[in-house]
Amino acid sequence: MSIIKILPITLCTLFLSTLTTFAFHKDQYQPRVPLELLAKLQDQDNPYPATPERIEIGRKIYFGKGLCVTCHSNNGKGVRLPGHSPRDFTDVKWQNLREDGELMWVLKNGSPGTGMPIRVGKVINEEEGWSVIHFIRTFKGK
Numbered sequence: 001m002s003i004i005k006i007l008p009i010t011l012c013t014l015f016l017s018t019l020t021t022f023a024f025h026k027d028q029y030q031p032r033v034p035l036e037l038l039a040k041l042q043d044q045d046n047p048y049p050a051t052p053e054r055i056e057i058g059r060k061i062y063f064g065k066g067l068c069v070t071c072h073s074n075n076g077k078g079v080r081l082p083g084h085s086p087r088d089f090t091d092v093k094w095q096n097l098r099e100d101g102e103l104m105w106v107l108k109n110g111s112p113g114t115g116m117p118i119r120v121g122k123v124i125n126e127e128e129g130w131s132v133i134h135f136i137r138t139f140k141g142k
């Protein structure tokens with residue numbers, strides 16, 4: 001094949017792969033859960049009230065065995081990761097958009113295509129997951 005033929009094909013492939021890369025990196029406000037589950041998960045309440053004791057349990061998990069702090073950092077803004085950085089938990093708009101049930105889905109499934117790993121069922125149990133969600137809420141607007 002001559003260069004005249006190969007060049008357009010190469011350029012097209014490059015262009016398309018760039019497009020899919022961007023499409024894959026959704027903006028931070030788009031839901032992370034499968035859309036068919038969204039309504040159900042948004043209705044799911046945190047079964048534990050946000051008492052100071054519960055938030056303290058969540059804080060210990062965040063800085064301890066959940067390993068959240070390694071990516072999400074001390075102040076919740078997150079460290080820079082190649083490709084897809086962690087969520088900025090101080091972002092008020094993001095905090096107001098997401099329901100606890102959606103965050104629990106991410107803790108159980110990770111965020112596919114990103115560095116966010118499965119946590120609930122692997123390193124922490126479900127109750128600990130709900131507790132750490134309460135702690136993440138304390139970063140709102142800091």
Ligand code: HEC
Nearest residue numbers: 032066067068071085086087103106111114115116119132
């Ligand atoms: C290895 C790095 C890493 C670790 C460890 C980690 N996260 Fe994440 N987390 C990420 C990345 C990257 C994202 C961004 C994913 C995305 O944009 O979809 C993220 C996103 C999130 C989100 C936002 C999901 C949404 O719906 O927007 C929550 C909540 C979260 N993490 C909680 C936690 C908790 C709680 C822990 C600890 C139990 C934890 N993460 C541990 C990397 C990590």
